[in-house]
Every structure is written in C-alpha cells, then in structure tokens.
Amino acid sequence: MIANYLTGLLKGDIRSLSRCISIVENESAGFEELLEKLPGANSTKIVGITGPPGAGKSTLVNELIQSLLKVGKKVAIIAVDPSSPFNMGALLGDRIRMSQHFNSPNVYIRSLASRGALGGLSPKIIEIAEVVKAAHFDYLFIETVGVGQSEVDIAGIADTSIVVLVPEAGDEIQTMKAGLMEIANIFVVNKSDRPTADTFVKNLRLLAHTKRSESWEIPVIKSIATRGVGIDAIIEAINKHQEALEQIPARKALLLTDKLYQLIQYRRMHDINKLELLNVVKEELEKGNFNLYKMVKSFVN
Amino acid sequence: MIANYLTGLLKGDIRSLSRCISIVENESAGFEELLEKLPGANSTKIVGITGPPGAGKSTLVNELIQSLLKVGKKVAIIAVDPSSPFNMGALLGDRIRMSQHFNSPNVYIRSLASRGALGGLSPKIIEIAEVVKAAHFDYLFIETVGVGQSEVDIAGIADTSIVVLVPEAGDEIQTMKAGLMEIANIFVVNKSDRPTADTFVKNLRLLAHTKRSESWEIPVIKSIATRGVGIDAIIEAINKHQEALEQIPARKALLLTDKLYQLIQYRRMHDINKLELLNVVKEELEKGNFNLYKMVKSFVN
CATH class of the missing domain: 3.40.50.300 (P-loop containing nucleotide triphosphate hydrolases)
Incomplete structure (x- = not known):
C-alpha cells in the first residue's frame, strides 16, 4: 500500500499526495516507512x-x-x-x-x-x-x-x-x-x-x-x-x-x-500525553509532599 | 556536602541558597540529589x-x-x-x-x-x-x-x-x-x-x-x-x-x-547538543540523499 502511494506521490499525483499527508498527519500504519522512503x-x-x-x-x-x-x-x-x-x-x-x-x-x-x-x-x-x-x-x-x-x-x-x-x-x-x-x-x-x-x-x-x-x-x-x-x-x-x-x-x-x-x-x-500527566500530578498532590524532580525522574529513566 | 547545603537552604541561609542555585544552574555533582530532597x-x-x-x-x-x-x-x-x-x-x-x-x-x-x-x-x-x-x-x-x-x-x-x-x-x-x-x-x-x-x-x-x-x-x-x-x-x-x-x-x-x-x-x-547535531547534518549532506526521518530515527531508537 505505502509503496503504491509513494509511487503516485513521486509522480505528483494529487490523490496520492492527499493520502500520504493524511497518513503522516494521523500517524497511520506505515507512516514511518513512508517518511523513510522519501527522496532526499x-x-x-x-x-x-x-x-x-x-x-x-x-x-x-x-x-x-x-x-x-x-x-x-x-x-x-x-x-x-x-x-x-x-x-x-x-x-x-x-x-x-x-x-x-x-x-x-x-x-x-x-x-x-x-x-x-x-x-x-x-x-x-x-x-x-x-x-x-x-x-x-x-x-x-x-x-x-x-x-x-x-x-x-x-x-x-x-x-x-x-x-x-x-x-x-x-x-x-x-x-x-x-x-x-x-x-x-x-x-x-x-x-x-x-x-x-x-x-x-x-x-x-x-x-x-x-x-x-x-x-x-x-x-x-x-x-x-x-x-x-x-x-x-x-x-x-x-x-x-x-x-x-x-x-x-x-x-x-x-x-x-x-x-x-x-x-x-x-x-x-x-509517549507523554498531557492529560494523562495531569491525572498523575493530581494523584501525587493528593498523596502530599509533592516533589517535582522525583516525578521527572520517573518519566526519564 | 549536598546535605550541608540543604540544611542551610532550609534554614534560609543566603550563602547556602547561592551555592544550591549554582549547583542546579551548572548541573554540578549532586544536583539531582539536591532537587530530589527539596521539600514539596x-x-x-x-x-x-x-x-x-x-x-x-x-x-x-x-x-x-x-x-x-x-x-x-x-x-x-x-x-x-x-x-x-x-x-x-x-x-x-x-x-x-x-x-x-x-x-x-x-x-x-x-x-x-x-x-x-x-x-x-x-x-x-x-x-x-x-x-x-x-x-x-x-x-x-x-x-x-x-x-x-x-x-x-x-x-x-x-x-x-x-x-x-x-x-x-x-x-x-x-x-x-x-x-x-x-x-x-x-x-x-x-x-x-x-x-x-x-x-x-x-x-x-x-x-x-x-x-x-x-x-x-x-x-x-x-x-x-x-x-x-x-x-x-x-x-x-x-x-x-x-x-x-x-x-x-x-x-x-x-x-x-x-x-x-x-x-x-x-x-x-x-544528550542532544545542537552544535554536534549540526556537524552530523553536514556530514550526511555531503554523503548526499539526505533523509530527515532516517536521521531522526538514529537519535530516537
């Protein structure tokens, strides 16, 4: 599929272009393959x-x-x-x-x-x-x-x-x-x-x-x-x-x-979703003794 | 050392505060320990x-x-x-x-x-x-x-x-x-x-x-x-x-x-230094056929 879209894209076909942009925009299946195969x-x-x-x-x-x-x-x-x-x-x-x-x-x-x-x-x-x-x-x-x-x-x-x-x-x-x-x-x-x-x-x-x-x-x-x-x-x-x-x-x-x-x-x-992060912050605040850096560490290491 | 600075900091000692800020600013040894031990x-x-x-x-x-x-x-x-x-x-x-x-x-x-x-x-x-x-x-x-x-x-x-x-x-x-x-x-x-x-x-x-x-x-x-x-x-x-x-x-x-x-x-x-990144980009450009996404991958996976 991606190969077909890519062939169309390289020919300048508008429908293939639209499809390829949607794939990249929505990060649909194959978007990484598509991006990697673009000519430089x-x-x-x-x-x-x-x-x-x-x-x-x-x-x-x-x-x-x-x-x-x-x-x-x-x-x-x-x-x-x-x-x-x-x-x-x-x-x-x-x-x-x-x-x-x-x-x-x-x-x-x-x-x-x-x-x-x-x-x-x-x-x-x-x-x-x-x-x-x-x-x-x-x-x-x-x-x-x-x-x-x-x-x-x-x-x-x-x-x-x-x-x-x-x-x-x-x-x-x-x-x-x-x-x-x-x-x-x-x-x-x-x-x-x-x-x-x-x-x-x-x-x-x-x-x-x-x-x-x-x-x-x-x-x-x-x-x-x-x-x-x-x-x-x-x-x-x-x-x-x-x-x-x-x-x-x-x-x-x-x-x-x-x-x-x-x-x-x-x-x-x-992998970081701000809404999920907000929920984690709320939970930690309820526990008391909130330490910002400890939280950072849990998402970095 | 960090423990001493921290004790001073919590008492509001200005010299300890200065020292602690410098440690964090420059990310000197112990800065993570310091940040983790701050009261919430x-x-x-x-x-x-x-x-x-x-x-x-x-x-x-x-x-x-x-x-x-x-x-x-x-x-x-x-x-x-x-x-x-x-x-x-x-x-x-x-x-x-x-x-x-x-x-x-x-x-x-x-x-x-x-x-x-x-x-x-x-x-x-x-x-x-x-x-x-x-x-x-x-x-x-x-x-x-x-x-x-x-x-x-x-x-x-x-x-x-x-x-x-x-x-x-x-x-x-x-x-x-x-x-x-x-x-x-x-x-x-x-x-x-x-x-x-x-x-x-x-x-x-x-x-x-x-x-x-x-x-x-x-x-x-x-x-x-x-x-x-x-x-x-x-x-x-x-x-x-x-x-x-x-x-x-x-x-x-x-x-x-x-x-x-x-x-x-x-x-x-x-770990990403923009100057080092620039050198990598220059090298890749000289090789020809530059693909942005392939480069991204090499820094993500």
Missing part, C-alpha cells in the same frame, strides 16, 4: 507567511498562487491556525472555494488543525512539508498566524519567512514586533493605501536596514492584496532570497539541524 | 514580570521589593534576559548596586544568563525556583523581557504573571499584544503620566474585561515606577490573585503538569 534532494521553495490576524495573509497568498500558476508553476499551500478553531473553519471554507475556483492539478491546498494534546504542530508540518516536496512542487507556502504564543515556529520550517504587516502607528515597531522582526526575510506591508502607510514603511525600512547581513538586506514591499498590487515584487523577492540562500551552504545545514532537533524532540516526547 | 510544600508566591524592553520593569521590581521589605517580607528576584547579552550586563550591574543598597538578609537577587546551546532556559528557571521556595521566601519575582521569540515561557513558571506595558497608540493593542494578553493575570501600565495613558488604559480595560473568567477579572493598574506610584495597588492585586488561585485547585495541578512536561522534555533532550 528536491527543489521546492518553502515559503512561510505569517503576521497578525487581519493583515490580509489569505488574500495575499491567493494572489501569489494565481500569479505563479499563470507562469506554469506548481504551488502547494498549507494553512495553519492553531490559536483559533473558529477561524480555522472560516479559513477552510475559503480554501475550499478557492480550490474549486482553481480546479488545477498544479495547485494543492491543505488546512491543518491544531494537534492540541498531541503536542507540537511544527514537527508535524515539517514532516508534511517533506511529503509535499516529494511531489515536485515549485513552491510550498505555509501560512500561519504570527502571534507571540503561536506553537508554530515558521522560521524553523520555511526557507524564506515573509512577515505581513498593516500600517499602524510608527512607534510601536520598536517594541512589540521584536519577535516578527527576528524571523522576517521579507516584509510585506499590506493595505498600503492606508494614510499612515508611507511613514510605517519608512520606519520599517530603517529598522530592516539595521538587521541586514552581508548576503541579504530584508526588503519592505508595499502591497494591496485585494487589488493585486505588489504581488510580482513579492515573488521576485522570494526568488532572490532563495538565490541568496544558495550562496550560503551553512544556512541549509542550520535549518535542517533545527528541523532535526524539533523532530527528535517530538518523537522522544511522543 | 511551601507558600512562596511566584510572580512573573514581563513586558517589552523599556517598559520600566526593573524599576518597578525594585519598588515592589522595597515596599515588601518594609512590611517584613522575604523577597527573591531572578532576572532573566536571554535575548540580549549586552543588556544582561547592564541589568546585572543595576542589581549589584541594588543588592548593596538593601544589604538585607530578607532579599536575594540573582541574574540568569542565557543557556544558549544547552537549550531551554525555562526548565532551568523552574528548577531554580524550586530551590528558592525551599528557603522560605514570601515572594519570588521572575523578571523577563516579553518578546515573541523569548525562550522563557513565564506563564509556565509563575503563579501570577504581570505584564508591564507603556502607553502607546491605542489601536495596536488589538493585534500585536495578543501573546502578552493571553498570559497576563495583571496588567500594569507604567509611565502612566504620559499624555496618551488614559486612552491606553481605557482600551486595555475593555480588552481585559472580555478575557475575564468566573474567578478572576484581569486588573489594569496605572503606575509611575520612578515615583513609587501604583506600587501598593500592584502588591494588593498580586495577593488577591494568589487568593483567587487557592479557590481553583485544578489550576495548581495544571501549572505543575506544565512544569513537569517542560522538565521531562529538558531531561530527555539533554
């Missing part, structure tokens, strides 16, 4: 898109897909919203409509729900991305909501991380966006027809300039996703960033090391 | 203080300590700044001066540097907090910088999490502070003599009100730390929140479960 090398560009809710990420991704499809590219999208099950439904609805609209073998769209108690959405996305890569897509977009407590570490998954922002008061850039600033390879200022856009972009460019490295200066791109403005510039920036990455072989090894670490951690913690 | 029950209030850089957290903590010392309380402070080694030095300098100023057996101040490659500052702070609790402090303040990428999860360590903000443009509250909003049990708006303070506080109160639970409505407290304004109100809010926690026994079990999970993960990943 590939040329899929993995692009993470994150930013606060309401920044227009979905619309932007839709426009990017359309532009890439027009020039004959194969594009996959994984949409993740771990923080909001409600939003998830809405997102999924959008995607289904979008999917029908495209109705093309060159586009594949998948929504991922939060894994909750199973712990760790990032490792699961890394595994799924490996599956998508095997189906020879040119681009894989991974879209997440970028808030502080998000369990998805997009910078640990994507080759290129895009942070989408909307124009707001300039002085907040200094403080609250520190987390997003650290992971951005490309900034997109969406809804850039808002009156405060120019000041915002100017401040962001100044800040981005201080973060430049020898091989990459973070571009700040203005877009109006609802009108398709800025889309080509974003695609150009993605391609340029991927070229820049090729110049730094160490960067690739670092990213892989980070992924490997996340996956090892995920597997090593796989 | 205690009544130390663990208070996390976080917020963006420049919000005045250090000044605020200093004022809180002074007020608590005046009423005969024993107070410990752990100051953490994993993101900025430069700031760390400055912070440490402040603390040393502060420590000399107090020169009291009722206050203990410790700065923690980032563990970097050793991975995971949060589990280390949890272990150190257990040590501090054994020395019968009334309060333990853990001060961190609250940015998105911080490796310290203050809500997973503290009983009461205080988020310190400064008045800024009101509309940003909606988007960028989502992460801080989730963890706050108490909001402090410091530098509240700024002209935009009232609007900011009003908006924050509206938002906090939507997050209220049956047992707790998140208070928004105005302070001017440099002039000691609002300090008593903050202490009162901390005490009230701790009383509210006592009413929900499940909350304690949940927090302990979260700590236990973090510590199990830390111990299980203890």
Whole structure:
C-alpha cells in the first residue's frame, strides 16, 4: 500500500499526495516507512507567511498562487491556525472555494488543525512539508498566524519567512514586533493605501536596514492584496532570497539541524500525553509532599 | 556536602541558597540529589514580570521589593534576559548596586544568563525556583523581557504573571499584544503620566474585561515606577490573585503538569547538543540523499 502511494506521490499525483499527508498527519500504519522512503534532494521553495490576524495573509497568498500558476508553476499551500478553531473553519471554507475556483492539478491546498494534546504542530508540518516536496512542487507556502504564543515556529520550517504587516502607528515597531522582526526575510506591508502607510514603511525600512547581513538586506514591499498590487515584487523577492540562500551552504545545514532537533524532540516526547500527566500530578498532590524532580525522574529513566 | 547545603537552604541561609542555585544552574555533582530532597510544600508566591524592553520593569521590581521589605517580607528576584547579552550586563550591574543598597538578609537577587546551546532556559528557571521556595521566601519575582521569540515561557513558571506595558497608540493593542494578553493575570501600565495613558488604559480595560473568567477579572493598574506610584495597588492585586488561585485547585495541578512536561522534555533532550547535531547534518549532506526521518530515527531508537 505505502509503496503504491509513494509511487503516485513521486509522480505528483494529487490523490496520492492527499493520502500520504493524511497518513503522516494521523500517524497511520506505515507512516514511518513512508517518511523513510522519501527522496532526499528536491527543489521546492518553502515559503512561510505569517503576521497578525487581519493583515490580509489569505488574500495575499491567493494572489501569489494565481500569479505563479499563470507562469506554469506548481504551488502547494498549507494553512495553519492553531490559536483559533473558529477561524480555522472560516479559513477552510475559503480554501475550499478557492480550490474549486482553481480546479488545477498544479495547485494543492491543505488546512491543518491544531494537534492540541498531541503536542507540537511544527514537527508535524515539517514532516508534511517533506511529503509535499516529494511531489515536485515549485513552491510550498505555509501560512500561519504570527502571534507571540503561536506553537508554530515558521522560521524553523520555511526557507524564506515573509512577515505581513498593516500600517499602524510608527512607534510601536520598536517594541512589540521584536519577535516578527527576528524571523522576517521579507516584509510585506499590506493595505498600503492606508494614510499612515508611507511613514510605517519608512520606519520599517530603517529598522530592516539595521538587521541586514552581508548576503541579504530584508526588503519592505508595499502591497494591496485585494487589488493585486505588489504581488510580482513579492515573488521576485522570494526568488532572490532563495538565490541568496544558495550562496550560503551553512544556512541549509542550520535549518535542517533545527528541523532535526524539533523532530527528535517530538518523537522522544511522543509517549507523554498531557492529560494523562495531569491525572498523575493530581494523584501525587493528593498523596502530599509533592516533589517535582522525583516525578521527572520517573518519566526519564 | 549536598546535605550541608540543604540544611542551610532550609534554614534560609543566603550563602547556602547561592551555592544550591549554582549547583542546579551548572548541573554540578549532586544536583539531582539536591532537587530530589527539596521539600514539596511551601507558600512562596511566584510572580512573573514581563513586558517589552523599556517598559520600566526593573524599576518597578525594585519598588515592589522595597515596599515588601518594609512590611517584613522575604523577597527573591531572578532576572532573566536571554535575548540580549549586552543588556544582561547592564541589568546585572543595576542589581549589584541594588543588592548593596538593601544589604538585607530578607532579599536575594540573582541574574540568569542565557543557556544558549544547552537549550531551554525555562526548565532551568523552574528548577531554580524550586530551590528558592525551599528557603522560605514570601515572594519570588521572575523578571523577563516579553518578546515573541523569548525562550522563557513565564506563564509556565509563575503563579501570577504581570505584564508591564507603556502607553502607546491605542489601536495596536488589538493585534500585536495578543501573546502578552493571553498570559497576563495583571496588567500594569507604567509611565502612566504620559499624555496618551488614559486612552491606553481605557482600551486595555475593555480588552481585559472580555478575557475575564468566573474567578478572576484581569486588573489594569496605572503606575509611575520612578515615583513609587501604583506600587501598593500592584502588591494588593498580586495577593488577591494568589487568593483567587487557592479557590481553583485544578489550576495548581495544571501549572505543575506544565512544569513537569517542560522538565521531562529538558531531561530527555539533554544528550542532544545542537552544535554536534549540526556537524552530523553536514556530514550526511555531503554523503548526499539526505533523509530527515532516517536521521531522526538514529537519535530516537
């Protein structure tokens, strides 16, 4: 069975891809065999898109897909919203409509729900991305909501991380966006027809300039996703960033090391279910004289 | 040796406490024995203080300590700044001066540097907090910088999490502070003599009100730390929140479960050094045909 799915996957068959992702997502029988048999090398560009809710990420991704499809590219999208099950439904609805609209073998769209108690959405996305890569897509977009407590570490998954922002008061850039600033390879200022856009972009460019490295200066791109403005510039920036990455072989090894670490951690913690752990803690608390480290030891040795 | 330190620690001897923390911090010989012999029950209030850089957290903590010392309380402070080694030095300098100023057996101040490659500052702070609790402090303040990428999860360590903000443009509250909003049990708006303070506080109160639970409505407290304004109100809010926690026994079990999970993960990943992992990845990449999952397996089975 796995062999058949794998053959289909390597040919780029969409139904095989769907099946393979489900097997990995649910850790169904054979998922380890499947993951071990994936070919190593590939040329899929993995692009993470994150930013606060309401920044227009979905619309932007839709426009990017359309532009890439027009020039004959194969594009996959994984949409993740771990923080909001409600939003998830809405997102999924959008995607289904979008999917029908495209109705093309060159586009594949998948929504991922939060894994909750199973712990760790990032490792699961890394595994799924490996599956998508095997189906020879040119681009894989991974879209997440970028808030502080998000369990998805997009910078640990994507080759290129895009942070989408909307124009707001300039002085907040200094403080609250520190987390997003650290992971951005490309900034997109969406809804850039808002009156405060120019000041915002100017401040962001100044800040981005201080973060430049020898091989990459973070571009700040203005877009109006609802009108398709800025889309080509974003695609150009993605391609340029991927070229820049090729110049730094160490960067690739670092990213892989980070992924490997996340996956090892995920597997090593796989037998720990937080709900069961809670029950053990409650029992121990009732007994009295609770010692945290003794409990740790009972799960480690 | 450990037995001697432990006896001193349980008596509240500051030098024994320092020594015990160093043993745990550096995982010196006997650290496991020490952790296992800590008494379980205690009544130390663990208070996390976080917020963006420049919000005045250090000044605020200093004022809180002074007020608590005046009423005969024993107070410990752990100051953490994993993101900025430069700031760390400055912070440490402040603390040393502060420590000399107090020169009291009722206050203990410790700065923690980032563990970097050793991975995971949060589990280390949890272990150190257990040590501090054994020395019968009334309060333990853990001060961190609250940015998105911080490796310290203050809500997973503290009983009461205080988020310190400064008045800024009101509309940003909606988007960028989502992460801080989730963890706050108490909001402090410091530098509240700024002209935009009232609007900011009003908006924050509206938002906090939507997050209220049956047992707790998140208070928004105005302070001017440099002039000691609002300090008593903050202490009162901390005490009230701790009383509210006592009413929900499940909350304690949940927090302990979260700590236990973090510590199990830390111990299980203890043999993995990211730098060594990077070298293994580089070797495998040179061999060609890199398969991520095969590598994971070699570290799991």
